[in-house]
């Protein structure tokens with residue numbers, strides 16, 4: 023194997039098909055960029071899920087004097103009911119991770135803090151706020167277990183899961199992510215088709231060389247290598263452009279533009295970029311390499 | 325060196341076989357003319373030796389190997405033992421004489437030092453000293469064919485296959501090419517060449533194998549182009 027000879031053949035090939043090479047580079051860049059973007063969005067959603075699911079809790083609101091739910095027909099919750107609920111919650115460990123009891127007095131205090139400078143705070147009396155158990159689950163998806171155990175039980179006004187509200191939001195993000203991924207996959211298919219065609223043209227335009235190579239006994243590997251390397255180079259160049267765009271997206275769009283305006287949530291970190299970038303590079307090279315390989319097998323037979 | 329054992333070749337789209345039950349043996353060191361009208365199966369015969377085609381029936385042996393049993397990845401290594409020359413020269417137009425010959429060695433991974441040594445040697449053998457840096461379009465037809473022969477011979481093959489090597493050349497130039505092939509044969513290379521050129525065959529008085537419509541109709545040592553009496 024003569025490295026300098028192969029290198030000069032590759033350089034030659036890339037320059038000879040400059041427009042085709044550029045088309046491949048750009049298509050690879052766009053499709054991998056979308057692909058990387060979809061992966062970044064996915065990482066962002068998972069970051070937000072970690073952040074929010076860690077904070078969500080199931081609230082079991084207990085009946086107060088004015089509650090009009092059917093399970094509150096017996097009036098305010100009794101001490102016995104309250105103790106029973108606590109015992110039952112304890113028995114649900116380890117699914118139930120922590121149990122926090124908020125009395126009407128605590129609820130009133132929190133309410134006053136939350137709306138400190140608002141006229142609402144003055145108009146709410148302590149007895150209007152329900153007492154509650156705030157429960158954190160070790161697995162937030164198992165909300166149903168708690169809901170079915172306590173909803174509708176005498177003394178329980180309502181069981182609330184904050185997660186259900188978040189889920190709607192995440193389903194929306196999940197949909198966006200699926201659309202982005204679908205477009206990325208479509209673009210990757212277009213890229214493969216373009217590479218297949220580029221290789222056909224390249225094999226045709228160099229049929230004189232390749233026929234002589236076959237004649238003098240060059241191995242298939244040697245005949246195909248320059249073509250494969252050309253495809254891989256073009257793909258690598260496209261992937262690097264796409265990675266550059268991804269880094270800009272994270273460094274400028276996410277960190278400088280979006281994050282300052284949405285400080286209540288966390289954003290995807292550089293670690294995501296560090297694993298997405300090599301995935302993009304490898305996807306690009308493998309895709310281009312195998313597209314080229316299978317095309318050449320057909321067009322450069324022994 | 326070469327053995328055709330009841331070889332029949334039928335191309336997929338054809339009714340009539342290009343070669344029909346051909347059996348013939350060619351010894352090491354021979355010089356063999358393959359003659360016959362156009363379409364008689366000469367090129368097919370040579371392509372079977374190169375394993376560019378496979379026989380429909382029968383078997384072809386080259387250098388002790390049955391080509392039907394040669395696995396695909398071994399074919400390139402097999403072809404390195406054979407030099408090939410064609411009517412249309414098949415040179416690379418943008419490479420010089422030296423580069424064209426060197427190309428054949430580069431693509432089989434020979435080291436640069438070896439290439440730098442053997443290419444000038446073979447160019448001298450074929451009589452192209454002084455024309456090393458010309459491109460094919462700066463050479464006559466005869467000179468271009470010498471480049472092709474140099475490329476075929478640079479690896480010192482045991483067998484040289486030539487498919488109508490003088491087909492594009494005028495008679496005077498053809499004589500020079502035949503003298504060159506004769507020299508390579510005397511250096512120990514087995515030569516099988518197809519031709520239309522009766523003058524050459526008659527002059528050389530070597531073995532003649534004649535095909536007609538895919539049938540072997542004559543095999544004569546020290547033959548001439550036309551039918552023997």
Ligand SMILES: Nc1ncnc2c1ncn2[C@@H]1O[C@H](COP(=O)(O)OP(=O)(O)O)[C@@H](O)[C@H]1O
Nearest residue numbers: 335337338342361362363364365366367368369
């Ligand atoms: N690749 C091919 N596909 C189909 N038929 C072919 C092919 N090559 C040659 N033939 C047919 O086989 C016969 C012999 O052709 P060929 O070996 O080229 O003869 P020659 O070299 O003596 O002119 C002809 O009838 C030709 O049409």
Ligand SMILES: [Mg+2]
Nearest residue numbers: 366367368487
């Ligand atoms: Mg022919």
